Amino acid sequence: MQTNISFPSQLNSSFGRILICLSFLICLATAAGAQALISRVQSPDGFTEAQFRLDKQGKLCYRLICDKRVxxxxxxxGIKTDGPSLDSLVSISASGQHRVEEKFPWPLGEDAVIENNYRGNTLHCSTATGTFDLVIRVYNGSLAFRYVCKRLPKRPVRLLAELTEVNLAGRHRIYQYHEESVFRSLLVDSLNGISDLPSTLVSDVPGYISxxxxxxxxxxxxxxVHGRRPNSLAFHFYVDTIYRDQQVSSIRTDSVIMFRDSLISPWRTVSYSKTAIGLHNFSQLNLKLVSPSxxxxxxxxxPGKVFRVPxxxxxxxxxxxxxxxMNxxxxxxxxxxxxxxxRTISDPTKPIPGFELEQIIAHARQKGIGVILYVNYVGLKAKIDTLLPLYKKWGVSGIKFxxxxxxxxxxxxxxxxxxxKVNDYGFVLNVHDHYKPTGLSRRYPFVLxxxxxxxxxNSPDAFHTTVLPFTRFLAGAADFTFCYPNKFNSYSKNVKVSKAQQLALTxxxxxxxxxxxxxxxxxDYQDDxxxxxxxxVPTVWDESRYMAGEIAEGISVARRKGSEWYLGSAAGLQPWKGKFRLGFLDKNKRYTATVYEDDGTGGIxxxxxxxxxxxxxxVSLNGKDGQAVIIRPGH
Incomplete structure (x- = not known):
């Protein structure tokens, strides 16, 4: 579907000026009434539809319909800058829709092959002082869009605000969190403060949104943050602001986000599932939206498992x-x-006295073990271009930021x-602390x-461990830094769940x-x-499925590597039961399952x-407990 409403850029005749006025009045009249759709894009399966139109103020709007439900x-x-106006529209056209059906191999993920199937469209938007495109993709269950403005003035342009809203249909609860905080489940209308992306919401009518x-x-x-309306959320800049007019009663906040030549936003995604476990269908959406280098x-x-040494x-x-x-x-x-x-005087090109790094790397190489070195942001900013060739010379395998x-x-x-830079040198990379992935591993595959x-x-409890699969892990991989008790140290400060749940969470x-x-x-680990x-247990998979579960109550996940399946189940704070069929097994094979579970006395x-x-x-688990299973073909 294509709609094109535009004004002539310049008419010198009186007749031309009349046409401009008439066109303007027609646009106003159209906006004042029920605005016709500019574009509608359906998912490949036809159950998800994104619609776009102008509202009464001439601002671009969207809505999302899944399975005939708004x-x-x-x-x-829209976006707001101190240069071109990119929110109030007077002209918009939709390019022809296109459909993409592709598969790409991804040996570093939850599935060895990722299907990237969607229908797309681009809305070419013009305002009185600028132009931008809204690039749209609609997947089964998901809408993704981004703002692309490639014609900025010669001077730098400040991005003042992103005007993206999510006006929810009906009442929802949001699992609010920020960086490494605990989760709070609260009504959207009670949201006071911020919630990080990705955020998961649950509606009163059963349904889940990410x-x-x-x-x-x-x-x-x-x-x-909470939006302008009830049951509404809005996008807000978290830190890139400066405060002015502090001597007056109303403090004004200005953005310090600057762009030259072009302004391209990240993709914004809204995904819907009827079930909690269905949210897993979107855990690789970020990878699909990033173009590889x-x-x-x-x-x-x-990829692999890591042991931190003293x-x-x-x-x-x-x-x-x-x-x-331990393999x-x-x-x-x-x-x-x-x-x-x-400390700026600490030098990441030199080990501390007595720490024989060269000997350690040589011993690791002999054993077939790679060495990952930690470097703080202070040292990275000062010396990254020196560190990378040096670490390559040393025989280092990876870096942790x-x-x-x-x-x-x-x-x-x-x-x-x-x-x-790290990717080009071939070092595996772990970016630690507050940073969360947005799919850039597709562009830089060494960023694992x-x-x-x-x-x-940070001592998460069983509520937290059974919320994470439905929230933060929808963004991509995460380093949970697993602790595991032994007879010398229970790590009671850190571990709030059973031993079997620690196994299952891997x-x-x-x-x-x-x-x-x-x-x-x-x-300290002597009980083999x-x-x-x-x-x-592997760390990357050929196939993954969420089998059963509910946010904060419990979950069972099955993953395959080669011919073997691994099954992990975890309970929240209360007892939890799960039931599902092993329909993922080969019909023509018999299997032996080795079950690791809590013995009721703190052991396995x-x-x-x-x-x-x-x-x-x-699966029948007590609160905080878990179960890990290896399913192997019989002989």
Missing amino acids: IVNWSRL IGEADNRNYTKCVL DHKVPLNVK INTQGALDGVDFASK FQYILIDAGWYGAEF GFVDGGTQKGLTWLDTAMK SSEGIRGDE VIYFDPLQAIFWYGRSQ TEIAFFRY RTRTINVKYNDIYL
């Missing part, structure tokens, strides 16, 4: 041996190896450049993991670079039977059962 009512779009972003390379961090399959990137030579050497024994792929040498990380600026335009722009999560360092949570035994010492599951017991295709599998 999910998002008419909501405004609001997120993709491809944020040089914009700024946006969060959700090249189309080569990233086969030279090595900052002393013998402890690190022992850690290498333990990693090898881990990396050791991590964390903060402190080159001195106090936040610490305390980067993941909020401001300046910080995100630096980070995008740094990720490219990031934090932006309340992991075991399946439930997706992370190609998964850190396990975070605070543990290699000599209890920790054997960690030796086997294992048992073996025989299973086959389409068997009914029952």
